[in-house]
Amino acid sequence: MSVLVTNIGELVTNDPEADDPLGVRTDAALVMDGDVIAWVGPATGAPAADERVDASGAAVIPGFVDSHSHLVFAGDRAEEFRARMAGESYAAGGIRTTVAATRAATDDELAATVQRLVAEMRSQGTTSVEIKSGYGLTVDDEARSLRIARGFTDDTTFLGAHVVPSEFADDPAGYVDLVTGPMLAAAAPHARWIDVFCETGAFDEDQARAVLAAGAAAGLKGRLHANQLGPGPGVALAAELGLAAVDHCTYLTDADVTALRDSGTVATLLPGVEFSTRQPFPDARRLLDAGVRVALASDCNPGSSYTSSLPFCIALAVREMGMTPAEAVHAATAGGAAALGRDDVGALVPGRRADLVLLDAPAHVHLAYRPGVPLVRQVWVGGEQVH
């Protein structure tokens, strides 16, 4: 079935061939045929289609590609958040609280949480999502986390190297052996990616190298959490290995920035984290001015960023990180697609998957200009209206 979307106020295409990065077109129309975009052009020349959607002058943008989330968990950490807002600092030790709750949950409980959060994401315009494990940290709990995540996305990421669980507190090397051995073997059939939290208090550079190398040997592509809580070796390592993305990037040296530019590794910024931990926001302006590719993602998790909303992240990025609204929308769509190595989503050009969002606003700028307001009117995934 084909659908013609017409009377679009502003069409954000992210067309790589356009003069501006967002590839904005006015007086444009778009046709979806089956699950792909079939045609984009001036409204006056639009071909006939089986159905017609009147955008009534509203903006249409590509669906958001949320390239970083941790949706498989149980419980919440509202008390930890409350204490932080009263002045306590974030130390990532709370991850172990969620690990205990996740291990105690049933498969159905975990799947229901993922379902609820994916539905929240959808209703806020997210049409592709990456989901990590990392709150199980046993062979069985990591494997089941990924099996459950696989029910919702193909972009699943094995994060057994999230933190060293308490039962291995005296034997971190033994835990890395478990992650690179039996845990990886159980996880790999359900995962596309492998990730490591490379940070003081989590895993060091040598451990990260070992985990990424074992993952690569098992057919998993690498990504990293790095330079979140302080400077460190993770970003340089990601660039050296030519990983698709390195996430957080809050504390960067000039050499880190140059290495990212030269490797083409996407720097994924996660402003929900700095909002929720009261840490300094990453400097997106510095990265963009240096020519680094930037993505924005939610990092949705119960500890450091319990938001599923990319419109919220866009507003934060514009207000706090020096991004223009156009750069922020691009980073949350085409940027997320690049961070996942996806060329089938992230742009509204013929041949891409028909993933699009009709806003309750005339232009993409409103996503940052009207923070906290539900501006997502309709969401289409693969040519089907899902919201």
Ligand code: NIG
């Ligand atoms: O991306 N940085 C490590 N992992 C998560 C934090 C998870 C948590 O606090 O539970 C993150 O911020």
Ligand code: FE
């Ligand atoms: Fe994360």
